[in-house]
Amino acid sequence: MNGCIGIDYLDDPMVEPLISLPNDIVALKTGESFQITPEYYDQYGVARKVDFSYSSLHPTILEVSASGLVKAIGTGTGVITINYRNEASTSLRFNVVRDGTQVALVKITAEKSRLRPGEQTPLSLEASSIDGTPVSATEVEWFSENSSIAEVNSEGRVTAKAFGKVDIHAKVSGVKSNVIQFTVETDRVSGTFVPAGGYRAKGTAVLSRENGKLILRLENDFETSFALGTYVYLANSTNGQTVRTEGLEIAEIKTNGAHTFDLSSRFPQLSITDYSHVIILCKPASVTFGFAQLKN
Secondary structure (H helix, E strand, O other), X not given: OEOOOOOOOOOOOOOOOEEEOOOOEEEEEOOOEEEOOOEEEOOOOOEEOOOOEEEEOOOOOXXXXXXXXXXXXXXXXXXXXXXXXXXXXXXXEEEEEXXXXXXXXXXXXXXXXXXXXXXXXXXXXXXXXXXXOEOOOOOEEEEEOOOOOEEEOOOOEEEEOOOEEEEEEEEEOOEEOOOEEEEEOOOEEEEEOEEOOOOOEEOEEEEEEEOXXXXXXXXXXXXXXXXXXXXXXXXXXXXXXXHHHHOEEEEEOOOOOOEEEEHHHHOOOOOOOOOOEEEEEEXXXXXXXXXXXXXX
């Protein structure tokens, strides 16, 4: 057994670094200002004081200073991005209106956001002016970011179509609502391993819910390259560095053939839709040997 290049010196990060904001949508009138107050949490979940950088994606609507002070200079929807180096980023959306009686905020709610294929759920919508006064919602439009996973009709009724996650939102008179992410769940997904980087990986991975437990199986046909530190991960990327830092480490493996992992015993909150790929990773070097995309 050979070692893939790299040495595992450091403790693995526990979480993905993130920037937290107290708001996800801000409504302003032209000429008004708003101070953005982000907080940064590092890969160990510890809050740290850092210097952020800000930029306006819509400079004809929003100006932003180096300190994060936003000024509304035009009407419409604008977005400010907030970054800390290359470690974390987020964005804050602003709805800017000229008249205090116009629709400035649109909020949608759902009875539930986890659905089975074929299941439906209605969405509710509220529109308000900048001071919170309800406004009659005319010209309502509904949008699904991926209608193959879930679609939404003109009345705001969501229909689940296939396994996966999808964002749904509305617009009233051009003002965008908050986004609701819907998860369409099944009891079983599977994928076929594809080799990566000149290494070997083949066979089938199955993720299923059995008797209330989430079970990951590598079937009898599973084969892979091996090195010192070959691990199974769940991840939403196939890039080795990203898998190492953001994926979920399942177990080290040393043999081909069938393997069974009871995920619920170690990760009781894990959902079948949380990750899209099973990865075979040389952990010391963060090198992907192969991956299987999970589908129903």
